[in-house]
Amino acid sequence: MGRRNEHSREQQREMAIAAAELLLIREGMAGCSMRKVASAIGYTVGQLYLLFKNQDELFVVLNERSADAVYTALRDEIDEVPDSAEAIRLAARAYIAFARRHPNRWRLLFEHRLPEGAEVPKANLRKVQRLFGLIEARLQDLLPGADAQELRLETTALWSGVHGVAVLAQTNKLNWSGIDDYGLLTDRLVQAFI
Amino acid sequence: MGRRNEHSREQQREMAIAAAELLLIREGMAGCSMRKVASAIGYTVGQLYLLFKNQDELFVVLNERSADAVYTALRDEIDEVPDSAEAIRLAARAYIAFARRHPNRWRLLFEHRLPEGAEVPKANLRKVQRLFGLIEARLQDLLPGADAQELRLETTALWSGVHGVAVLAQTNKLNWSGIDDYGLLTDRLVQAFI
DNA sequence: TGGTTAAATAAACACCATTCATTTTGGTGG
């Protein structure tokens, strides 16, 4: 063909993103090839490269959406929880639950690396910080005496730990220890901090 | 060629593993293609497939070696440290140091997944448990009252946390928080448990 | 020396990301 003008560039981009996300969920990163995405939206590979500079750009967009989804899940979970200790516990559990419920999106989000020179877009960084802020605010509640720097350290240490549980839960690499109750594990980790 | 009989099967296997490890360290997972490994040892791809069932088998062997290296690094670090609290602190720091010093081997070790049906070899599982045991023994020192199950939970929670710091340190994904002193972060995490 | 057989190769298949010359076609000016 050539020039059919059925969809605008922006429409095509949205179609591609939606199709890619579906492929990612169903088949993982490997199933999310440019060829498959292109054919899923009824176009050829060449056209896909007019919508995205390359595959990395498509992946970055997918990760932006995943980061949003994580943030939303956590925020909704603790939105109306008055007790900050309980809120942190619930947020940690929700974080791990997300990793387990959406393993392929999670893997792309945390395992995909841009080539040497490329920078992670600021938008994506801000999305992570936003999630982070959610926890920091609650931790501040619990540690009224801590200054900004202490609080930052505390939050980072706590959430790195929670992230670790999520990573291991997602990869089943915890079968070393025989423990399969990730909720209990999470609670213990959070409890160590509050 | 054909039948040169320069090296035994086992020799070729060792050569291939060594070459693959070098390629992995230098160029990462992507640089560790079967073609590159084969040409690095002066054979063709076909021959490599007589030494390894497939690429996954080669990767599993590389990971076995990486797991050994991590274990050795930790054991040497805390071998003669009498104070268990200090030993755990040092072990955690050594774990993170390894992740930062050997990013490509680390990534293969924790990001490589076998296809659906395949099982991780028992040898590799045992190597992880061995590392785990190193920590559990020290933690037992510090928590004399804990029963086996509690101890296991405690160890798993602690080391999942340490693993999380290692993951994030290795990927620089902690630039969200501005904290770049991973040692300090590790200490704080460990301190929360002991 | 000739035959057998193990060892190694080379070529093939089916994918992959990426690029770009070529074709198609909608829209516009005459």
Place this chain on the structure above:
DNA sequence: CCACCAAAATGAATGGTGTTTATTTAACCA
């Protein structure tokens, strides 16, 4: 109404990947 232009889309090509297999080579043995 038609011819032209430029945008849109294609399809083929390049060089890479893992994996399989028919074929060739050479070492050894009778």
